Amino acid sequence: MKIVVALKQVPSRDSALRVPPGESWIDESDLTYEINEPDAYALEAGLQLKEQHGGEVVVVCAGPEGAASSIREALAKGADRAVHIEDDTLHQADSLGLGTLLAAAIRAEAPDLVLTGLQSDDLGSGQTGVVVAELLGLPSATIIMAVEVLDGAIRVKRELEDGWFQHVTLPLPAVLTIQSGINKLRYATLMGIKKAKTKELRAVSADDLGGLPAAQVACEKVYLPGRGKQTQLLEGDAKTAATALADKLKFEVRVI
Amino acid sequence: MSVLVVLEQSNGAFHRMGWEAIVAAKEFGLPVSVATIGPAGDAASKDVAKVYAIEHADLAAYSADGYTSALEQLIRATNPEYVVFPHTYQVRDFAPKLATRFGKVFISDVVKLTKTTAVRQLFQGKLNADYALPASGPRFLSIQAGAFRGDQLGAGTPAVEPFAVQISGIRVKAEAPFRESSRAVDLTAADIIVSVGRGIKEQENIAMVEELAAALGGEIAASRPICDNGWLPMERQVGSSGQTVAPKVYIAVGISGAIQHQVGMKGSKCIVAINKDADAPIFEVADYGIVGDLFDVVPALTEAVKKLKG
Numbered sequence: 001m002k003i004v005v006a007l008k009q010v011p012s013r014d015s016a017l018r019v020p021p022g023e024s025w026i027d028e029s030d031l032t033y034e035i036n037e038p039d040a041y042a043l044e045a046g047l048q049l050k051e052q053h054g055g056e057v058v059v060v061c062a063g064p065e066g067a068a069s070s071i072r073e074a075l076a077k078g079a080d081r082a083v084h085i086e087d088d089t090l091h092q093a094d095s096l097g098l099g100t101l102l103a104a105a106i107r108a109e110a111p112d113l114v115l116t117g118l119q120s121d122d123l124g125s126g127q128t129g130v131v132v133a134e135l136l137g138l139p140s141a142t143i144i145m146a147v148e149v150l151d152g153a154i155r156v157k158r159e160l161e162d163g164w165f166q167h168v169t170l171p172l173p174a175v176l177t178i179q180s181g182i183n184k185l186r187y188a189t190l191m192g193i194k195k196a197k198t199k200e201l202r203a204v205s206a207d208d209l210g211g212l213p214a215a216q217v218a219c220e221k222v223y224l225p226g227r228g229k230q231t232q233l234l235e236g237d238a239k240t241a242a243t244a245l246a247d248k249l250k251f252e253v254r255v256i
Numbered sequence: 257m258s259v260l261v262v263l264e265q266s267n268g269a270f271h272r273m274g275w276e277a278i279v280a281a282k283e284f285g286l287p288v289s290v291a292t293i294g295p296a297g298d299a300a301s302k303d304v305a306k307v308y309a310i311e312h313a314d315l316a317a318y319s320a321d322g323y324t325s326a327l328e329q330l331i332r333a334t335n336p337e338y339v340v341f342p343h344t345y346q347v348r349d350f351a352p353k354l355a356t357r358f359g360k361v362f363i364s365d366v367v368k369l370t371k372t373t374a375v376r377q378l379f380q381g382k383l384n385a386d387y388a389l390p391a392s393g394p395r396f397l398s399i400q401a402g403a404f405r406g407d408q409l410g411a412g413t414p415a416v417e418p419f420a421v422q423i424s425g426i427r428v429k430a431e432a433p434f435r436e437s438s439r440a441v442d443l444t445a446a447d448i449i450v451s452v453g454r455g456i457k458e459q460e461n462i463a464m465v466e467e468l469a470a471a472l473g474g475e476i477a478a479s480r481p482i483c484d485n486g487w488l489p490m491e492r493q494v495g496s497s498g499q500t501v502a503p504k505v506y507i508a509v510g511i512s513g514a515i516q517h518q519v520g521m522k523g524s525k526c527i528v529a530i531n532k533d534a535d536a537p538i539f540e541v542a543d544y545g546i547v548g549d550l551f552d553v554v555p556a557l558t559e560a561v562k563k564l565k566g
Contacts, residue, residue, distance in 0.1 A: 016535070017382055026383070095352070096361045118348075122379055124515070125364050127352035130320075134356040139427040140320060142349045159497055160433055161345050163490070167431040179497075181484025216361045216390040224535075225377070225384040231529070231542045238552035239560075245528065246560035248544055249472075253526045255448055255505050256472070256564050 001055035001149070003046040004106050005079065006116040006128065007039035009063050009070040013121060024221040025091070035070045038117025042178040044185050045147060046115050047078045053149055055112075056080045060105050062098060064088045068201065075196035076188035083109070086203045087212065094215040099131030104209035107136060111173060113154070118143050118177040126177075133175035140175040141168050145182050259288045260308075260336035260394075262327060262351075263299055264344055270298050273342030273399070275406030278304060280399040281340040283369040289414075291330055293323060296416045303412035308334070314423040317430050320350040326421045327354055333419070336394050343398035345496070355396035362396045363387060365515070367403040380514040381537035401496070401519040441475065441491045447504045448474025451494055451521070452482055455510020455531065455550055459487040464554050465509050471561045477501070479517045495520035510550045513538025530554065 011017070011031045018027045035043070046057045059074045061067050062085035071082045083105050090098065106114055114133070119126035133140035145165065146157035155169045159179055188196075206212040234241040234248070250256040259281045263274035274290075281288045287305040294316075296309040310326050331339060331354075339354075341347040343365045355362035367384070368375035374387045374397060389395050443449060450469040456462060462482075469476040476492060483493040494501055495517040506524035511517060513529070513536055521527070522541045529542035530553050539545050546553050 011379070014533075015379075017379055019383070094361045095364075096356060096359075099356070124376075124378060124380065125362075126348050127362055127364055130349070130352035131356045131362075134353040140349075140353070141428060143345055158349075159345070161496060162500070163435055163498065164433045165436060166433040169429045169431075171427055181480065217363060218388045220373070220386045220388055222378060222383045222385045225381070225537070225540055229527075229541060229543060231539050231545045233545045233547060238546075238548055239556045241546045241548060242553050242556035243560045245544060245546060245557060246564050249505065249528075249561070250564050253505050255526075256561060 001049060001053050001113060002109070002111045003049060003055060003057050004060055004109050004111040004114045005039070005043045005046045005057060005074070006060045006102055006106070006114065006132070007043060007070065007074060008036040008061065008120050009033045009067040010036045010120055010122040013037070019222055019224070024219070026222060033066065033070065035073060036117055036120045036122075038119060038178060038180050040117075040185055041180050041182050042115040042117050043074055043077065043079065044183045045178050047186070048183060049113070049147065049149065058083065058109055058111070060102060060109070061085065062087065062090055062101055064090070071201055072196050073188060075199045075201065076192040077186055078192060079199075081200035082202070084201060084203045085206065085209065087206045089212065092215055093212055094217045095125045095127050095131055097213045097215055099128055099135055100213050101206055101209050102128065103132045103135035105204065106132060113172060114138070114175040116175075116177055118179050129175050129177035136175070138173055138175050139170045140177070141170055142177040143179045144176045145179055147176065257286050258305070258334070258336050259284050259286050259338045259340060260331065260334065261288060261290045261304075261340045263290050263292050264342060264346055265292065265294050265297065268295070268297055271342060271344055272406050273344055273401050275302070275409045276402070276404040277340050277342040277399045278302065279404040279406060279408050280366070280369055281338065284338055284371055286337060289334070289336070291327065291419075293326060300414060300416050301411055302414070303410035304414045307414050307416045308419040309416055310419050310421055312421055312423050314426060318346060319426045319428050319430060320353055321426045321428060322423050323350045324354045324357065325423055325425070328357055329421045330419055331358070331394055338393060338395050338397065341396075341398040343400050347398050351396060351398060358394060358396075360394065360396055361390065362398070363389070364398045365400045366397050367400045377515055380512065381518065381540070382535065400515065402522060436490065443475055443477055443492065443494065443499045443501050446475040446501070448472045449477050449494070449501055449503045449505070450474050450507045450509060451477040451479065451511060452488075452509045453479040453511030453517070454481050456482070459485070461551070462487055464551070468507070468509075468554055468558045468561070471558045471565070479511050508538050508542070509554060511538055512536045513541065
């Protein structure tokens with residue numbers, strides 16, 4: 001089975017995000033980056049399917065030059081090769097524009113299965129996989145918690161809301177968006193890291209893929225959200241703050 | 257010029273987020289019609305211009321292919337300027353497909369609207385972003401749970417118009433939905449919930465939070481990563497994929513407060529946040545907050561509570 005895993009590099013989860021005064025985007029100069037967490041689970045799902053059923057795992061990643069470090073990490077974990085859609089203007093793309101580039105790169109691979117995370121930790125649009133599926137004319141299923149390979153089809157467990165699940169069966173080729181927690185992530189081994197250096201990492205430009213479509217939706221500015229509530233912060237060392245909080249719970253919230 | 261809101265129902269019960277989406281859609285200042293897949297039901301008694309009831313045997317069970325095809329036909333026939341959805345799991349499964357079929361961008365999980373701008377949350381709720389809406393319609397948007405007040409939707413007597421569709425080519429076969437755990441724990445009945453997140457770092461540290469819950473006489477709950485790791489059972493998960501709770505007090509320990517968690521608890525009467533990161537989104541909804549190391553604060557709070565209880 002040939003599996004494409006689409007993954008994105010995002011600022012590390014604990015990044016302190018600053019929007020410089022007068023700027024419309026965050027200061028990226030001292031951020032560290034990582035593989036988007038749901039995409040890491042998608043990669044792991046792809047690697048496990050390959051181990052069970054044979055085949056190949058190809059990583060497709062759209063991002064600036066620096067995204068190569070995340071691609072190398074994916075190769076070190078066991079992906080066979082990678083395509084890097086290298087472009088420094090992707091932050092201006094909207095979800096349809098990005099989906100168009102990814103779909104073009106994935107179409108050229110003609111995979112049996114496309115996996116990606118259900119959403120990105122930075123923009124959180126939660127739609128790339130479904131957009132790509134539609135552009136490729138493939139069936140899709142989202143928020144997947146388990147994948148079972150049948151003959152020419154897959155049976156997957158979709159997460160619904162409020163603790164409900166559902167099994168659905170899709171003919172291959174198909175696109176799945178993977179939920180965090182579907183499996184246990186592996187670490188790259190030293191051997192894997194060494195091997196990754198010799199694996200194919202092919203850079204392509206947006207123009208190679210037919211060009212990045214003009215954005216329909218423009219992000220005008222980002223800013224810290226206003227607080228919905230006035231939070232009363234309890235100050236002091238841990239003991240002082242905790243004692244003050246316990247008093248609030250007793251005398252104001254009246255739950256003690 | 258009109259707005260179409262697509263409602264969601266299962267077994268005749270409408271998803272409450274659909275009413276919120278209608279309230280949001282009214283921001284555009286245009287007549288709002290709604291589409292139901294299935295009978296018009298409760299939608300026929302709401303303050304909307306018209307109800308398009310789409311009924312077809314092949315739409316009885318949800319499928320992305322079937323829903324996309326049906327709504328594509330309705331949108332082509334009625335030409336709405338805006339198509340608004342509740343941002344449910346089901347909508348996430350098909351709305352991007354529908355918008356893409358029109359060559360349009362789907363603007364998802366919107367928390368605030370004007371006629372020309374949609375506000376979305378980025379970085380798990382740490383930042384807001386203003387997006388200029390596309391110049392031409394149909395513009396596809398979904399509305400975050402709880403961002404608008406569904407109870408502001410008044411009563412009405414809209415015309416109900418059956419809309420006939422042709423459905424073919426459904427590729428995904430769905431089985432009946434099921435629940436995994438028997439829900440032995442009903443968090444919705446608890447007055448006090450102490451909830452734990454990633455900040456707890458190790459499974460063995462959960463005990464510290466359990467002691468606080470016990471001292472308060474409350475239930476312990478968790479954000480998704482804790483349950484994914486198997487540190488607490490899934491049935492104790494609060495958030496969009498877990499339970500939605502509204503206790504008298506909700507104490508979030510080491511929980512950053514990503515959107516998916518907040519939708520499950522922001523209705524709590526009082527929210528307390530204990531987190532080392534003063535910029536964590538949880539503080540946006542907290543009534544009381546302690547910015548500090550939970551490994552110092554939680555034992556101190558347990559002690560203080562025990563002392564007050566004598």
